[in-house]
Amino acid sequence: MPVPLLDGALSHIECRVVQVLESGDHDVVIGEVDASNGRDGPPLAYFDRSYRRLEEWAAR
Template sequence: MSSIPELFRHLTAGVYVIGVANGERRDAFTASAVMQVSFSPLLVALGISAAHESYTLLHEADGFAISVLSAQQQELAKHFGTQSGRTVDKLASTPWRPGVTGAPLLRDALAHFECRVVNDIEAGDHRLVLARVIDGAIARPNGQPMLYAQTGNLDGSESLYPATFS
């Protein structure tokens, strides 16, 4: 029998860096809980812990950017996923540019989406943020997106799963 973390790694998900900004304050974090939820209007959903410093910026500014990572950018996923924006300027060592919302877009990403928040609801130990996609582009059309299953326990999530189903 497989473990719960192993089981959930079979849900196909990409790996992204989410950029947030409010005025001159900027941050970015790694996320895999991103999905398209509507075609008309174009809506995406983002799962984020309200305890993250980035959530405060996202909530205050009502927008964010999604940078799609390639399969070769595991170190970038680790960089943005294992440090706190409260103590480290994670963007200082990574080339980026501000998008139309001001949120950081990683220059080496495969593609990007820019989003405006339309709803924010409680979802267990996270918040589910629904957002309208207002801009986006493909930067590297031949690149292969990173899959969450390829990251192993990079995000430390194994310790967050319950031992059994309830």
């Protein structure tokens, strides 16, 4: 079954759910990787409530 992927994403990881753990007011989903793919491009990270290029964070 095909999975939806975001156009323009640098990478994706397809996982199969192995376990779901309740943790307070949310769940932690444990997955096993079935497939992955990636391409070259500037990486982004979610840090300090926004997406940033890693170079911006390292320059702080």
